[in-house]
Amino acid sequence: MRPATPLLTIDAISCGHDPANPVIRELSCQVVQGEMVSLLGASGCGKTTVLRAIAGFVPLLAGTILLREERLSAPGFTLAPERRRVGMVFQDYALFPHLTVEENVAFGLKGRPKEEIRTVTRDMLHLVGMESLGRRHPHELSGGQQQRTALARALAPKPALILLDEPFSNLDVDLRERLALEVRQILVSQEMTGILVTHDQHEAFAWGDQVGVLHEGNLRQWDTPFALYHRPVDPFVAGFIGQGTFVAGTCLTPNVMQTPVGLLQGTPQPYRPNPGDPVRVLVRPDDVVPDPDSPIHARVIRRAFKGATTLYTLQLDSGCQLQSLFPSHVDHAIGERVPIRVATDHLVLFANTGPGVTMECVPSAIN
Amino acid sequence: MTPHSTLGWPWKPILWIFVGLMLFPIGVILSAWITPEWGVWRHLVDTLLGELLRNTLILLFGVTVWVLLLGVGLAWLTAMCRFPGQRFLDWALILPLAMPAYVLAFSMLGLLDYGGPLRGWLALRFGPNGYWFPDTRSPGMVVFLFSLSLYPYVYLMARAAFLDQGRRMLEASRMLGRSPWGAFLHAALPMARPAMAAGCALAVMEALADFGAVSVLGFNTFTTAIYKAWFGMFNLTAATQLASLLLLFVAVALTVEQGMRGRARYFSSDGHGPKRERIRLRGMAALLATTFAGTVFLLAFVLPVGQLLVWSWSRLRLDLDGRFWDLTLHTVTLGVGAALLATLAALFLGLVRKRHAGDRIVHLALRLATLGYALPGSVLAVGVMLCLIWLGKGFAWLFPGVMHQGLASGVSGGILALLFAYLVRFLAVAMGPVESGLERIRPSLAEAAHGLGATSREVARRLYLPLLRPGLLTAILMVMVEVMKEMPATLLLRPFGWDTLAVRIHEMTSEGEWERAALPAVMLVAVGLLPVFFLVRKSAGR
Numbered sequence: 001m002r003p004a005t006p007l008l009t010i011d012a013i014s015c016g017h018d019p020a021n022p023v024i025r026e027l028s029c030q031v032v033q034g035e036m037v038s039l040l041g042a043s044g045c046g047k048t049t050v051l052r053a054i055a056g057f058v059p060l061l062a063g064t065i066l067l068r069e070e071r072l073s074a075p076g077f078t079l080a081p082e083r084r085r086v087g088m089v090f091q092d093y094a095l096f097p098h099l100t101v102e103e104n105v106a107f108g109l110k111g112r113p114k115e116e117i118r119t120v121t122r123d124m125l126h127l128v129g130m131e132s133l134g135r136r137h138p139h140e141l142s143g144g145q146q147q148r149t150a151l152a153r154a155l156a157p158k159p160a161l162i163l164l165d166e167p168f169s170n171l172d173v174d175l176r177e178r179l180a181l182e183v184r185q186i187l188v189s190q191e192m193t194g195i196l197v198t199h200d201q202h203e204a205f206a207w208g209d210q211v212g213v214l215h216e217g218n219l220r221q222w223d224t225p226f227a228l229y230h231r232p233v234d235p236f237v238a239g240f241i242g243q244g245t246f247v248a249g250t251c252l253t254p255n256v257m258q259t260p261v262g263l264l265q266g267t268p269q270p271y272r273p274n275p276g277d278p279v280r281v282l283v284r285p286d287d288v289v290p291d292p293d294s295p296i297h298a299r300v301i302r303r304a305f306k307g308a309t310t311l312y313t314l315q316l317d318s319g320c321q322l323q324s325l326f327p328s329h330v331d332h333a334i335g336e337r338v339p340i341r342v343a344t345d346h347l348v349l350f351a352n353t354g355p356g357v358t359m360e361c362v363p364s365a366i367n
Numbered sequence: 368m369t370p371h372s373t374l375g376w377p378w379k380p381i382l383w384i385f386v387g388l389m390l391f392p393i394g395v396i397l398s399a400w401i402t403p404e405w406g407v408w409r410h411l412v413d414t415l416l417g418e419l420l421r422n423t424l425i426l427l428f429g430v431t432v433w434v435l436l437l438g439v440g441l442a443w444l445t446a447m448c449r450f451p452g453q454r455f456l457d458w459a460l461i462l463p464l465a466m467p468a469y470v471l472a473f474s475m476l477g478l479l480d481y482g483g484p485l486r487g488w489l490a491l492r493f494g495p496n497g498y499w500f501p502d503t504r505s506p507g508m509v510v511f512l513f514s515l516s517l518y519p520y521v522y523l524m525a526r527a528a529f530l531d532q533g534r535r536m537l538e539a540s541r542m543l544g545r546s547p548w549g550a551f552l553h554a555a556l557p558m559a560r561p562a563m564a565a566g567c568a569l570a571v572m573e574a575l576a577d578f579g580a581v582s583v584l585g586f587n588t589f590t591t592a593i594y595k596a597w598f599g600m601f602n603l604t605a606a607t608q609l610a611s612l613l614l615l616f617v618a619v620a621l622t623v624e625q626g627m628r629g630r631a632r633y634f635s636s637d638g639h640g641p642k643r644e645r646i647r648l649r650g651m652a653a654l655l656a657t658t659f660a661g662t663v664f665l666l667a668f669v670l671p672v673g674q675l676l677v678w679s680w681s682r683l684r685l686d687l688d689g690r691f692w693d694l695t696l697h698t699v700t701l702g703v704g705a706a707l708l709a710t711l712a713a714l715f716l717g718l719v720r721k722r723h724a725g726d727r728i729v730h731l732a733l734r735l736a737t738l739g740y741a742l743p744g745s746v747l748a749v750g751v752m753l754c755l756i757w758l759g760k761g762f763a764w765l766f767p768g769v770m771h772q773g774l775a776s777g778v779s780g781g782i783l784a785l786l787f788a789y790l791v792r793f794l795a796v797a798m799g800p801v802e803s804g805l806e807r808i809r810p811s812l813a814e815a816a817h818g819l820g821a822t823s824r825e826v827a828r829r830l831y832l833p834l835l836r837p838g839l840l841t842a843i844l845m846v847m848v849e850v851m852k853e854m855p856a857t858l859l860l861r862p863f864g865w866d867t868l869a870v871r872i873h874e875m876t877s878e879g880e881w882e883r884a885a886l887p888a889v890m891l892v893a894v895g896l897l898p899v900f901f902l903v904r905k906s907a908g909r
Contacts, residue, residue, distance in 0.1 A: 057814055081817040088818045094811035098833045107829070108819030157820060
């Protein structure tokens with residue numbers, strides 16, 4: 001059950017320099033206390049603009065932003081960032097180069113008693129595991145340490161929520177995943193609310209209880225990671241999240257589709273076709289399984305060994321290409337013909353009209 | 368932009384007024400071409416022009432060739448090779464930058480002239496005419512002394528370029544089959560070309576602008592001719608014509624530099640990693656390298672400074688009087704005043720550039736505003752003087768009844784004129800450090816501070832000021848030192864009786880009283896060493 005009043009309410013906001021063509025269009029969402037949220041999108045989709053609007057660096061053209069009952073932003077009104085009680089961790093960390101780690105963390109505590117500043121700073125550094133490095137300057141720190149310092153600095157004034165603008169993108173892959181989990185745990189332990197902006201699906205999924213997918217300034221779907229993957233609301237989200245291929249087909253009965261990869265059965269959603277309708281079915285690599293009894297054969301044209309699994313690119317006789325994820329011990333050479341079956345219990349299905357028809361049977365969004 | 372930075376200042380109009388002010392002296396001089404006075408021109412052509420052109424060309428070509436040979440050769444040796452004394456010479460070779468050319472010129476002349484210690488020793492050994500000695504007033508000697516004084520510009524730039532090229536570039540050319548020397552000739556040298564061109568242009572502009580050294584050496588150039596036309600003949604028109612010609616030379620030199628630099632902005636910064644391996648010179652090669660670099664250091668710094676110290680020691684009791692402190696006070700006053708003015712202006716320009724990043728017009732305005740660095744001091748003095756006369760006439764026309772003696776006369780007017788001239792000339796010097804200070808202020812820093820609850824005023828006090836402080840202090844120091852060493856503009860514009868150390872040096876050297884010029888010179892060299900130490904420390908970490 002969600003609490004009655006959300007912590008952050010974003011209500012139909014639009015923003016951008018050009019009122020006729022705003023970067024963000026009528027975006028709405030709600031975040032409750034203690035929730036971890038990701039905003040996911042390709043670069044230039046406007047996700048950072050949303051974050052900066054929440055922080056108070058971007059004025060609104062329309063809509064409102066509320067923190068509990070307090071109005072933060074509305075057209076013609078932007079509460080100054082320093083009065084919002086919103087913390088932010090920047091992509092470049094934005095550590096003050098002339099201050100030590102301790103002084104950076106204490107920056108937002110100005111005006112409080114000396115003793116309090118000292119304890120809070122010490123506690124924060126302890127929280128992020130930096131207690132021994134307090135006297136260093138930012139340039140003497142590694143990327144991960146700078147990241148931790150930035151987090152401690154943002155947490156120190158006890159903000160109502162923390163915004164994280166692609167904070168892990170400057171780190172190498174190994175450290176990135178580890179630190180993202182660690183930061184999440186720290187925020188959860190402080191009962192903090194965190195909004196993370198990222199272009200990395202894995203990061204968004206690992207971080208967010210809820211994930212918002214942004215595309216060209218629109219919020220396309222706001223859902224759990226599971227729902228985004230298995231119940232995408234439109235072809236864009238379906239193609240953007242995970243891997244998969246759109247296969248063209250025809251509806252036979254409401255639950256059976258005729259396609260080049262055989263008859264596919266399952267409850268269709270979000271589109272519920274009538275018999276005879278042209279449709280597009282999303283086939284995920286894990287839906288394609290080897291089946292010696294299957295009449296459908298496909299030729300291996302590429303393979304990428306991934307350890308526990310192997311990702312094959314298969315070509316049907318019709319020329320249609322599919323991706324499939326087989327267990328590693330199922331080993332096929334390039335050129336080999338493999339009998340396959342597409343096993344689905346629910347169908348991700350869209351009408352085969354309008355734009356995007358050309359996506360038919362080619363791999364979409366390979367990550 | 369953030370709602371915090373939209374101060375309601377009319378930035379752009381202020382910027383253009385400022386640019387107009389900075390360009391005024393150049394404009395006034397160039398306007399001499401609109402109404403040429405043929406009589407003056409004919410006189411100039413008949414009497415002076417041939418010699419002036421010949422000498423200027425000798426200076427241009429001689430200095431170009433020699434500063435490149437010395438600067439690039441030394442930079443390569445100290446940056447890429449290892450030989451005895453290399454570590455010391457690496458930074459010691461920068462030190463001559465602290466010495467104005469005129470100081471080097473008169474102290475070396477004192478060493479080499481008749482009556483100097485060297486000639487005395489030779490005469491004692493071989494009899495008065497028993498030895499050969501190069502003519503100390505020949506064009507060759509002029510080029511020699513200028514090259515000794517100006518090679519550090521090329522040395523610094525080329526050295527930085529060689530160090531920045533990084534090992535991987537050279538390793539790549541070695542892998543592709545080049546020898547170490549082949550890698551130098553075909554990879555390192557072409558890559559350092561923009562830096563070499565820039566250093567060479569600085570050296571050539573200094574040579575063209577120099578007044579003190581050529582007048583000591585009795586080598587007539589445009590700067591000495593302008594001085595004579597102004598002070599000897601009180602002919603400001605002739606001075607203006609000469610100034611416009613000198614300006615032409617500067618423009619040509621700058622154009623050539625731009626051409627040589629091309630569109631290339633080569634750089635690679637993988638050179639900061641682990642210690643680079645150097646080419647280890649052995650035996651004869653090492654001996655030659657040490658001798659070459661050591662001799663340059665000896666001639667460009669040790670000998671002249673030693674000579675100055677000996678002279679000033681002998682004159683200390685006589686020269687260290689109230690008059691000397693007056694000179695110092697005047698010099699420091701002008702230096703500090705101009706430095707504050709230029710740094711403030713640079714801060715203004717830097718902020719405007721930051722606010723209007725990407726605005727081409729603003730970018731152009733800033734380039735125009737800093738054009739004054741190319742103006743030789745004597746040209747600038749003529750320009751400023753013409754401006755003042757022009758203003759004075761306008762003033763008289765506006766207020767015919769008011770008693771006035773013209774803005775140029777009177778101590779305060781003269782000092783204002785001087786400060787203005789320094790501002791035009793040295794604004795570019797202040798721009799560098801101020802801008803690099805401003806660069807440290809990324810927008811996200813201010814946003815982070817606001818996000819942490821700091822108001823705009825707090826951001827200015829707790830963030831901008833401490834971040835900018837080093838840049839501002841460096842700018843103040845550098846401009847101050849440049850102003851204190853400046854000779855021709857000071858000489859031409861100073862109010863009567865307001866002598867500075869540089870002016871004193873000119874007075875004494877023009878009478879051949881080397882010893883009496885030594886103490887002010889030592890002061891200037893000591894002050895000049897301050898920014899050089901900064902440079903040395905900055906480059907020592909590499």
